[in-house]
Amino acid sequence: MQASELVLRDVHVPAAPSLWPPAPGWWLMAAALMLVVAVAWWIRRRRSRRLRAWSELFEEACTGAPSSQAGAASELLRRAARRIDSSADRLQGEAWLRFLDGTGKRRDFSEGPGRLLLEGGYRRELPAKQWDAARELARQRYLALMAKRK
Template sequence: MAPDLVLRDIHSPPTPPWWPPAPGWWLVAGVVLLALAFVLGRHWRRARARRRAEAVFDRALAQATSPTQRIAAMSELLRRAARTRVAGADRLQGEDWLACLDAADPARPFSDGIGRALLDGGFRRDAGDLDIDALQALARARFLGWTAPR
C-alpha cells in the first residue's frame, strides 16, 4: 500500500425512514385489524341477541296483568328456552323440571328456593304471598342464560 494514499473511514448507510413501514408491518397491521373487526362484530351480534332476548322476556311479562299470569308467563318462557338447550326438557315435570332449571347452579334456587313457585304458581288463585320480583329476577337470569349466545 502506498503511504501517500489518503484513506477515508467507512461510512454507514443512512438510517431507513420510519414511514412507510416495511411490507411485513403492513401485513401485521392488516391481521390485527381483521382480528379486531371479528371480535367487535362477534361482541355486537351477541349483545344484540341478548337485547332481543331481554325484550322478549320483558314484553311477555308486561302483558301479564296478575301475579299468577306473570308466573305462568315465566314458566312458559323458561320451557321454550329449555327446549333449545336441553334435550327432552319440554317433557319434564315436577322435581325433574326444577332440577333441570338448577342444572348449572349449585345453590339450587329453583328446587330449594323461590323458584318452586313455577310448579304451581300459575295455577294458584292468589299468589300474593310470593316474592314475584325475586322470582322474576331468577327466571330472567336463567332465561337469558339459555337464550343468549355463549
C-alpha cells in the same frame, strides 16, 4: 499523482433506515390486527343485541297479573330448555325444578323462590315479594339458557 501518494479515506457507514414508511410486513400485521379487532367487536355487538332482544321478549311476555306472568315465564323457560335438551320441556314437578337449578350448587328453583313456577300460573294470587324474586330468577335462567349452545 502517483500511486504512492493516494489518499485513503475512512469507511462510510450508510444512514440508518427511517421509521416511516414501515416495511410491508408491518402493514400486513396491522391489517390482520385490525381485522381481528373488527371481528371481535362485531361478535360482541351481535351477542349484546341478541341478549337485549331476549330480555325484551321476556319482559313483554311477563306482563299483567302475577299468575299470568308465572305462566308466561314458565312457558318461555320450557321453550329455552328445548335448545339444550329436546326432552327438557316435558319434565314435570321436581325434575323440572332440578333442571332449572342447573349443575351449580345453588338450588334457587327446587328449594327457593323459583318453586312458584310450578303452581304459580294456577293460583289466583301470588305474594308480590316472592313473585318478584322468582321472576328475576326465571329471567336470569331464561337468558342463560338462550345464550347456551348445544
